[in-house]
Amino acid sequence: MSKPFLPELLVPAGSLEKLKVAVQYGANAVYLAGQQFGLRSAAENFTEDELREGIPYAHQHGVQTYVVLNGFLHDKDLETLPSFLKLLEELNVNAVIVSDLGVIETVKQFSTLPIHLSTQASCLNVESGKLWKTMGVKRLILGREASIAEAGKIKKETGLEVELFIHGSMCMAYSGNCVISNFTYGRDSNRGGCNHSCRFNYQVKYKDQSHSSFLFSSKDLMGLPLIEEFSKYEIDSIKVEGRMKSPLYAGTIAKVYSDALKEFEKKGTLSAEKIKHWVKELQKIPSRDFTEASLLHKADAQSVYTNHPTKNKKMKFGLAGEIIDVIENDSILVEVKSPIHGTDTLEILPFEGEPLAFKNFQVKDMMGNSIDYAKTSTVARLPYFPQAKVGQFIRKGASE
Amino acid sequence: MKLVSYLEKKSDLEIFKENEIKEVLISPLYLTRMGKSSLEDTHFLAKEAKKTGLKTVLVWDIVMTEEDFQEAVFYFKKIDLSYFDAIRVQDPGAIQWIQLNTKHPIQLILETGNRNILGIQKWISSVERLEKVIFSIELSKEMLLKTLSEISVPVEILVMGPILLFYSPRALLSFDKKSENLDPLRWIEAKADSEEGFHHDFKVIENKHGTFMFLPRELCLLDKIDELKQMNIESFRIDLRHQSTEKFLPQIKKLIENFNSKDWQDFKKNYPEKLIRGFYAANKSDILFKKLKNQNIQRVDKNYLGEVLEAKKGSYLVLKIKSKTLELKMGSHIKFKTTTGKEVVSKVTQLRNSRLELIDSASHGAIVIVNPVNAVTVKSAVYQH
Ligand code: SF4
Numbered sequence: 001m002s003k004p005f006l007p008e009l010l011v012p013a014g015s016l017e018k019l020k021v022a023v024q025y026g027a028n029a030v031y032l033a034g035q036q037f038g039l040r041s042a043a044e045n046f047t048e049d050e051l052r053e054g055i056p057y058a059h060q061h062g063v064q065t066y067v068v069l070n071g072f073l074h075d076k077d078l079e080t081l082p083s084f085l086k087l088l089e090e091l092n093v094n095a096v097i098v099s100d101l102g103v104i105e106t107v108k109q110f111s112t113l114p115i116h117l118s119t120q121a122s123c124l125n126v127e128s129g130k131l132w133k134t135m136g137v138k139r140l141i142l143g144r145e146a147s148i149a150e151a152g153k154i155k156k157e158t159g160l161e162v163e164l165f166i167h168g169s170m171c172m173a174y175s176g177n178c179v180i181s182n183f184t185y186g187r188d189s190n191r192g193g194c195n196h197s198c199r200f201n202y203q204v205k206y207k208d209q210s211h212s213s214f215l216f217s218s219k220d221l222m223g224l225p226l227i228e229e230f231s232k233y234e235i236d237s238i239k240v241e242g243r244m245k246s247p248l249y250a251g252t253i254a255k256v257y258s259d260a261l262k263e264f265e266k267k268g269t270l271s272a273e274k275i276k277h278w279v280k281e282l283q284k285i286p287s288r289d290f291t292e293a294s295l296l297h298k299a300d301a302q303s304v305y306t307n308h309p310t311k312n313k314k315m316k317f318g319l320a321g322e323i324i325d326v327i328e329n330d331s332i333l334v335e336v337k338s339p340i341h342g343t344d345t346l347e348i349l350p351f352e353g354e355p356l357a358f359k360n361f362q363v364k365d366m367m368g369n370s371i372d373y374a375k376t377s378t379v380a381r382l383p384y385f386p387q388a389k390v391g392q393f394i395r396k397g398a399s400e
Numbered sequence: 401m402k403l404v405s406y407l408e409k410k411s412d413l414e415i416f417k418e419n420e421i422k423e424v425l426i427s428p429l430y431l432t433r434m435g436k437s438s439l440e441d442t443h444f445l446a447k448e449a450k451k452t453g454l455k456t457v458l459v460w461d462i463v464m465t466e467e468d469f470q471e472a473v474f475y476f477k478k479i480d481l482s483y484f485d486a487i488r489v490q491d492p493g494a495i496q497w498i499q500l501n502t503k504h505p506i507q508l509i510l511e512t513g514n515r516n517i518l519g520i521q522k523w524i525s526s527v528e529r530l531e532k533v534i535f536s537i538e539l540s541k542e543m544l545l546k547t548l549s550e551i552s553v554p555v556e557i558l559v560m561g562p563i564l565l566f567y568s569p570r571a572l573l574s575f576d577k578k579s580e581n582l583d584p585l586r587w588i589e590a591k592a593d594s595e596e597g598f599h600h601d602f603k604v605i606e607n608k609h610g611t612f613m614f615l616p617r618e619l620c621l622l623d624k625i626d627e628l629k630q631m632n633i634e635s636f637r638i639d640l641r642h643q644s645t646e647k648f649l650p651q652i653k654k655l656i657e658n659f660n661s662k663d664w665q666d667f668k669k670n671y672p673e674k675l676i677r678g679f680y681a682a683n684k685s686d687i688l689f690k691k692l693k694n695q696n697i698q699r700v701d702k703n704y705l706g707e708v709l710e711a712k713k714g715s716y717l718v719l720k721i722k723s724k725t726l727e728l729k730m731g732s733h734i735k736f737k738t739t740t741g742k743e744v745v746s747k748v749t750q751l752r753n754s755r756l757e758l759i760d761s762a763s764h765g766a767i768v769i770v771n772p773v774n775a776v777t778v779k780s781a782v783y784q785h
Binding site for chain 1: 464493514526538564569572590591592602701715724778
């Protein structure tokens with residue numbers, strides 16, 4: 001059996017902490033932003049010092065790094081871009097993600113960094129890809145409206161690498177074609193200021209009817225069952241959305257997709273049973289329900305999220321803490337993110353493989369004194385497990 | 401300066417002529433976002449407009465997946481281009497195709513993104529037979545002036561018309577229908593309100609190309625028209641597709657020719673929508689972002705040692721050493737910077753490792769316990785002092 005084509009798993013790194021989580025949990029590549037230039041301006045983003053730590057860390061683990069410069073930048077933004085590019089080159093960043101021709105020109109003029117065209121540019125067809133190729137782009141990050149088959153065709157006919165979103169929140173609008181926030185809140189959605197107006201509940205009146213609905217709100221994309229399709233069409237990179245989401249999100253999604261890709265690499269196929277298991281794992285993270293959106297066919301009514309967001313807030317699993325030290329044959333130290341009681345059912349989320357569940361344990365404080373429960377923002381001592389490793393998450397919830 | 405508008409029905413031609421419209425935009429159903437014209441109507445309107453002496457422009461402004469693109473090209477090939485003087489495009493795929501497959505001049509829509517001169521210049525130098533560029537309504541006066549001074553191609557801006565907020569390919573008003581049951585000729589209009597965002601009376605239109613949402617206020621730069629006339633802008637676009645051309649075009653033309661406050665007040669009073677100048681005065685839509693970040697927890701690496709993980713009042717602090725080069729030493733002075741920006745200096749009088757053993761120093765990755773320090777909270781940054 002010849003080895004199947006394996007896409008790169010590209011995971012968001014909204015902060016240095018999330019970058020390390022994504023790397024440890026199996027990402028092949030991460031995308032991140034500096035303090036300026038990228039969308040998601042509210043995300044923690046990386047200071048220069050954090051870039052200097054995070055990028056070599058990823059490279060040491062064999063993980064590619066892509067830095068986003070994908071806001072629709074204004075002239076004054078471009079003035080400070082060259083010095084940032086110099087820093088990125090010095091750090092051997094693998095590519096920059098750009099949506100604007102002015103930024104592409106600046107990148108070409110001041111660096112030799114490979115350019116990936118951001119999804120913000122809404123490149124969705126072969127001819128568009130060919131035009132962007134003449135502008136010096138190496139990879140097309142296609143809009144979420146493109147199907148896997150269309151992406152395969154674009155790759156074949158342009159000779160460029162293609163990247164497609166496989167998981168995460170979706171814009172209901174074509175990327176770059178929504179300015180609701182700009183005109184209602186004075187915040188530029190194309191420079192990270194989107195306030196998610198599309199997710200509000202709307203009272204819609206037409207003809208003589210009126211109804212209340214979330215009709216502008218999209219379910220979250222989830223393409224795990226389609227990994228074989230991504231491979232068949234040789235999609236170079238499958239991307240997870242969510243630089244602003246929690247570290248648990250980054251870790252869980254990276255782990256589940258990475259496990260699935262490894263299994264696919266080994267077996268050349270994914271069984272329905274395994275897919276069901278992984279989807280169940282993905283459902284443990286808060287989502288707005290899942291849709292394949294346009295990955296196979298054009299997204300239709302099924303892709304609209306009709307539940308009220310608060311109805312779905314109740315997570316099956318939340319983050320209880322992160323393992324920060326393992327003291328052999330003694331205890332594990334956990335940075336507590338939500339209260340831990342000895343009666344809770346906890347799960348250690350390993351970097352690979354099945355979670356390790358445990359309950360009915362003694363909770364101790366940092367000094368080793370027994371306590372009723374560990375509060376948020378403290379350090380707790382929990383029982384030792386040989387499988388536990390620094391950086392792993394501990395989830396809390398009821399196993400199904 | 402010339403006036404440009406959308407031609408949807410023959411009866412508008414007379415009004416256009418009387419009111420100095422020189423160029424008309426014709427919108428075929430299969431190529432244009434708000435297009436309503438069948439192939440037959442497209443030809444008819446273009447022919448009639450030409451007879452009236454107007455310049456005719458074919459609009460192809462939809463965003464297209466590969467499948468949509470093939471359908472659009474199939475349709476495009478049926479159009480008799482001899483009726484048209486130019487083609488207006490936005491999707492780079494359409495730009496590329498028009499360059500290779502027609503000889504027509506191209507009008508390039510730069511409404512999405514394109515907020516910097518370098519990018520605009522690159523588009524201008526890259527597109528063959530470029531006749532005009534259409535600027536975004538988000539450019540401020542300052543940006544307009546600066547950009548106009550650096551480019552040589554004619555420019556068009558919208559001076560009066562609806563503001564498109566949102567363009568989705570999905571059929572959002574036909575939420576109860578499967579895609580195969582959707583009528584390609586449908587045109588559904590609705591109004592949407594949301595209490596959550598104080599969004600009221602958003603106009604929503606669904607057609608073959610998806611769903612479009614408009615601001616309940618329209619863009620109007622008529623009271624700035626004298627200023628705009630000085631700017632060397634080739635075309636002013638007037639979009640009355642949601643209003644009565646007959647009623648408002650003469651008033652608009654009068655204001656453009658000779659702006660005076662009485663006519664202006666009358667116009668504002670009569671016009672059914674509220675009018676705004678958008679970002680013309682200034683575009684500060686990125687200003688808020690800086691405030692969204694907590695400057696206090698941003699790391700400054702000089703002397704940075706690590707972070708406080710727990711602050712147990714009167715008992716101890718738990719620290720994580722993050723520096724790769726510096727060590728935390730027993731007896732040394734350290735500075736804490738709290739999340740509120742407060743700085744506290746203290747001496748390390750007690751230092752233990754995670755096994756609770758007393759130690760002299762700790763390095764990268766270590767979790768340590770030190771003596772408590774008043775006012776220091778979790779997430780405070782720790783520096784060598
Ligand atoms: S409001 Fe919705 S559609 Fe618009 S940019 Fe934000 S997420 Fe996308």
